[in-house]
Amino acid sequence: MAQAVTIENFSFWFGTTQVLKNVSLAASPRQVTALIGPSGCGKTTLLRCINRMHELQPGTRSQGSITIGEEDISSPAVDPVDLRRRVGMIFQRPSPFPHLSIFENVAVGLRLHGMAHGRAIAERVEMCLRKAALWDEVKDDLDRLGALLSGGQQQRLCIARALAVEPEVFLMDEPCASLDPVGTMRIEELIKELQHEYTVIIVTHNMHQASRISDQTAFVLNGELVETGPTAQLFLAPQDPRTEAYLTWKIG
Amino acid sequence: MKNRRQRKVAGLLFESLCVVSAGLATVALSLILYYIFRRGISTIDFGFLTRLPAPVGVEGGGIGNALIGSGIMVGLGTLIAVPICLAAAIYLDQNPDSKIATLARFASRVLAGVPSMVVGLFVFSQLVLRSGQYSALAGGVALAIVMVPVITLSAEEMLKLVPNSQREASIALGATRQQTVFRLILPGAAGGLVVGIMLAVALAAGQTAPVLLTALTSRFWLETLQQPTASLPVLIYHYATSPFADWQAQAWGAALVLVAIILALNVTAQLFLAITNRRT
Numbered sequence: 355m356a357q358a359v360t361i362e363n364f365s366f367w368f369g370t371t372q373v374l375k376n377v378s379l380a381a382s383p384r385q386v387t388a389l390i391g392p393s394g395c396g397k398t399t400l401l402r403c404i405n406r407m408h409e410l411q412p413g414t415r416s417q418g419s420i421t422i423g424e425e426d427i428s429s430p431a432v433d434p435v436d437l438r439r440r441v442g443m444i445f446q447r448p449s450p451f452p453h454l455s456i457f458e459n460v461a462v463g464l465r466l467h468g469m470a471h472g473r474a475i476a477e478r479v480e481m482c483l484r485k486a487a488l489w490d491e492v493k494d495d496l497d498r499l500g501a502l503l504s505g506g507q508q509q510r511l512c513i514a515r516a517l518a519v520e521p522e523v524f525l526m527d528e529p530c531a532s533l534d535p536v537g538t539m540r541i542e543e544l545i546k547e548l549q550h551e552y553t554v555i556i557v558t559h560n561m562h563q564a565s566r567i568s569d570q571t572a573f574v575l576n577g578e579l580v581e582t583g584p585t586a587q588l589f590l591a592p593q594d595p596r597t598e599a600y601l602t603w604k605i606g
Numbered sequence: 607m608k609n610r611r612q613r614k615v616a617g618l619l620f621e622s623l624c625v626v627s628a629g630l631a632t633v634a635l636s637l638i639l640y641y642i643f644r645r646g647i648s649t650i651d652f653g654f655l656t657r658l659p660a661p662v663g664v665e666g667g668g669i670g671n672a673l674i675g676s677g678i679m680v681g682l683g684t685l686i687a688v689p690i691c692l693a694a695a696i697y698l699d700q701n702p703d704s705k706i707a708t709l710a711r712f713a714s715r716v717l718a719g720v721p722s723m724v725v726g727l728f729v730f731s732q733l734v735l736r737s738g739q740y741s742a743l744a745g746g747v748a749l750a751i752v753m754v755p756v757i758t759l760s761a762e763e764m765l766k767l768v769p770n771s772q773r774e775a776s777i778a779l780g781a782t783r784q785q786t787v788f789r790l791i792l793p794g795a796a797g798g799l800v801v802g803i804m805l806a807v808a809l810a811a812g813q814t815a816p817v818l819l820t821a822l823t824s825r826f827w828l829e830t831l832q833q834p835t836a837s838l839p840v841l842i843y844h845y846a847t848s849p850f851a852d853w854q855a856q857a858w859g860a861a862l863v864l865v866a867i868i869l870a871l872n873v874t875a876q877l878f879l880a881i882t883n884r885r886t
Contacts, residue, residue: 405778407774407777407778410774410777435780435781435782436780437780438777438778438779438780439779439780440780442778443775443778445771445774445775445778447771449769449771449772449774449775451772451775451776451790451794452772452794453793453794453796462779462789463779463780466779466780466781466785466789467780512775515779516778516779519779519780
């Protein structure tokens with residue numbers, strides 16, 4: 355079930371450095387929200403706050419709230435381990451587990467959470483590989499190591515792995531940054547498919563990519579959310595002069 | 607032009623120096639191996655490897671009990687050391703900057719540099735004197751102490767090789783820290799861990815002082831872990847320093863066996879590493 359993600363007055367600190375300043379953003383279910391902005395502006399941090407990956411680093415602090423559906427997931431009462439199952443994340447570098455086969459890479463989440471047993475695992479693995487548009491390419495090689503696939507295939511394998519544990523939200527941190535144009539196109543097509551069932555939030559440095567795949571775009575600069583709007587509108591008629599400057603390569 | 611010629615000469619000189627030094631290291635090992643092989647090979651047959659030692663002047667003495675004794679004590683040492691080392695390495699990997707980790711790393715480096723004679727003396731005073739008994743058990747403990755720092759430090763390096771991107775992927779999938787360690791990091795580093803353990807086993811197999819001071823030696827088969835136990839290095843030490851020609855010949859034979867075992871462990875470890883590296 356796709357759930358809306360609502361970020362309200364959210365601030366975040368690494369030690370004494372404030373990385374996010376009072377950010378508010380709503381991502382609707384079955385829509386793709388793109389986060390754009392120069393390197394180091396805080397967009398990846400914002401993404402990692404949604405599944406609380408930032409907590410892995412010591413000395414962090416946050417204020418404000420992030421809700422998924424009705425639940426405030428920034429509350430200490432929420433178990434981050436449980437939260438991360440509900441929020442799938444795809445990283446910049448494809449990261450299949452190198453010691454596991456293609457099959458096991460997808461099954462690993464099911465086994466971790468005891469979500470399926472026996473034949474049900476095989477069925478679910480096939481379904482997820484199909485959804486990730488990888489099944490036809492790997493169906494005869496399920497026992498090969500996942501790390502032997504091409505970069506683009508590895509990234510789709512990671513998407514299948516994330517799909518297996520039935521997330522409500524998909525976070526993608528520059529998922530095409532290390533892929534060639536064909537691999538990139540495949541992932542973009544896949545994102546459009548995923549959109550029908552999930553809430554997708556994607557960080558990208560590629561403006562064309564943002565305009566191709568997203569419904570809504572948010573521009574982040576120095577930890578502030580400068581402007582949010584329907585993608586076409588933000589690109590064609592930005593309201594804030596800083597957004598316009600970034601889009602015309604004047605900053606960043 | 608002159609400048610260029612000077613540079614060429616200097617470069618050539620340095621390169622030759624490097625080649626010669628590398629050659630010297632190889633030559634030294636080859637000479638030792640060749641010498642041991644030449645002196646030892648004639649002594650070795652099936653009976654030598656399987657029989658008990660014989661008194662001076664009696665034909666057909668063997669090193670069977672020393673082989674078994676060494677095997678048992680190195681095995682014991684490995685059994686004691688490996689769980690401790692893996693647990694320590696996991697801690698060091700998961701909490702790399704904690705005070706305990708810094709202290710443990712420092713202690714491991716110091717322990718690795720402590721002369722093995724001192725390790726032997728320590729176990730002698732703590733186990734042998736207290737129990738009033740030289741034993742294979744005490745020998746195993748002494749070898750474990752020799753192995754612990756070596757395996758811990760190499761295991762930490764191996765665990766560190768599992769990239770952060772994969773750890774994050776595991777956490778992002780909703781795995782707990784324990785699940786990440788046991789399902790991802792340990793299996794991912796398994797090849798390197800095995801290699802580190804094998805090299806430590808090779809190191810322990812050749813240790814003389816720790817077993818001499820804790821297990822002493824014996825001319826009989828091992829029956830319990832609570833009795834003095836023969837080992838290859840101690841047997842070599844005794845036979846080589848004895849005045850009897852037949853024992854000295856047997857010392858060369860035993861040395862060849864020991865060196866062959868150590869060499870085999872090292873070569874296997876290298877091959878294993880090459881194979882696991884090619885897979886990924």
